[in-house]
Amino acid sequence: MTKSERTYSISELAREFAITPRALRFYEDKGLLSPRRDGMNRVYLSRDRARLVLILRGKRVGLSLIEIKEILDLYNADENHRLQNHLALKKFKSRVVALEEQRKDIDDAIETLRDAVNRLEKQLEAPAPKAQVASARAYDREARKRLQDA
Amino acid sequence: MTKSERTYSISELAREFAITPRALRFYEDKGLLSPRRDGMNRVYLSRDRARLVLILRGKRVGLSLIEIKEILDLYNADENHRLQNHLALKKFKSRVVALEEQRKDIDDAIETLRDAVNRLEKQLEAPAPKAQVASARAYDREARKRLQDA
DNA sequence: GGTTAGCATGACGTGAACGTCAACGTCAAG
DNA sequence: CTTGACGTTGACGTTCACGTCATGCTAACC
Known part of the structure; x- marks a missing residue:
């Protein structure tokens, strides 16, 4: 019995966060979100929702979408690449300072x-x-x- | 003997705050600054410099130029208009909350x-x-x- | 007196973050 | 079966905050 996770349609998710479906598609276009598909339709899981929370908070503190993407990417980077992680560490620290x-x-x-x-x-x-x-x-x-x- | 205030040319002021003359002209165009003139040339006084400090800080906290202008205008509003001031008070308070x-x-x-x-x-x-x-x-x-x- | 530096005013270009509209598919309700 | 409600992909429009010329004046220096 696979525990079926809570899912969201694009407009559901948009409503919850008071944004537009267009914005969600835009974030996807820029590589910040990558929801599953049911046929053509986007299906957002709680992973996506959690990422969206971080995206919107990033925006509120004045980060650009590109900066947010970079952080999220570093955040989810493969934990085996020491060099990658060293770089991430430096970037995160300077981000904290900023x-x-x-x-x-x-x-x-x-x-x-x-x-x-x-x-x-x-x-x-x-x-x-x-x-x-x-x-x-x-x-x-x-x-x-x-x-x-x- | 009139105590001659310190003045700044447009590029001097720009250099000091690491912005461009274009930005200063832009702020003026939007009504955020209004330097004196020496012939055609802009002359910035310390009043203008002080306003610029507020402008740039406003920007850093994510305000738009229009929002900054509104705040600065309320800030310097004629102190005799009670209604005006009551409005300013409300706006300032909600700004603080934000x-x-x-x-x-x-x-x-x-x-x-x-x-x-x-x-x-x-x-x-x-x-x-x-x-x-x-x-x-x-x-x-x-x-x-x-x-x-x- | 030519050149350079600095200032001016347009006017057009640009990147970010969407808004908006067109044209189309799909599925449940009346 | 047709109407809505919801979804899709382009593609073009818009606002903000300037950047980037083009063109021209003027004062100082060699």
């Missing part, structure tokens, strides 16, 4: 936006009584300068 | 790659004596399955 730098960028962007949010909230909750207007505006200019010139 | 999600994606990607790196290093440092080959390979298959099916 991602860490990107993480830093995101942290910085979040901080900048949070500062802006605080500035705006403070401004909105205070209807700005005239007496304080001048100094408040001066303060505000300073805050903005710090943000701009950083 | 960035936090993206950071999660990056953390996940880093973790996946680190696991792969560990797997590869273990494999490379052990020349795989025959006695252990079978079980090692079985372990490896498991590790890979966990990574794939996650």
Whole structure:
């Protein structure tokens, strides 16, 4: 009794991940996916689904499809080729470094936006009584300068 | 005595940030920068430089130029329009949420790659004596399955 | 004064990642 | 039996973010 794995049609899989069938065909065209066939029709197994998860996550972190393909290929490379693996190791490590730098960028962007949010909230909750207007505006200019010139 | 601010020519600024003059003109065309002019020639002030820093960081975190422009515009919006500011506040907050999600994606990607790196290093440092080959390979298959099916 | 370097403005080209449309096959429902 | 719903393969269109000329001005150097 062969345990029949869960399968997906192209539109099923597309719906689940909020993408289009066209995108799935495109990924296949670029060698990122290779679903089985039932006659002409594509049949996706959970292996394919798992790869798709990695593909989409790769996209979200800003990798190109080619880069994603390279990673997936290295990932599934034959474990007996030491040279291959040594290369993969180097590439993975540099990829990690790049991602860490990107993480830093995101942290910085979040901080900048949070500062802006605080500035705006403070401004909105205070209807700005005239007496304080001048100094408040001066303060505000300073805050903005710090943000701009950083 | 007017304190003459530091200025940059287009190619100076381009060199500093490892981009091309064409890119700077493109950003200007899209309304992200608006340098002064000396005759025909563009003159960038430190304000422009600061904006450019934000632009490039925005790009690195995956924002489109249009999104970046919107943020910069909101950022520099006239502080007297309460409705405007309320809108900006909402947009900034949702942007922060999006960035936090993206950071999660990056953390996940880093973790996946680190696991792969560990797997590869273990494999490379052990020349795989025959006695252990079978079980090692079985372990490896498991590790890979966990990574794939996650 | 010719040449080089740097700047300008078009205008067309390009690669990535799909969208969109045409033309066709297929299978279950009414 | 014909209508939909779903699938297929081309092939062309589109958006983004520039790259790459072509052409021309201008200021500095030899």
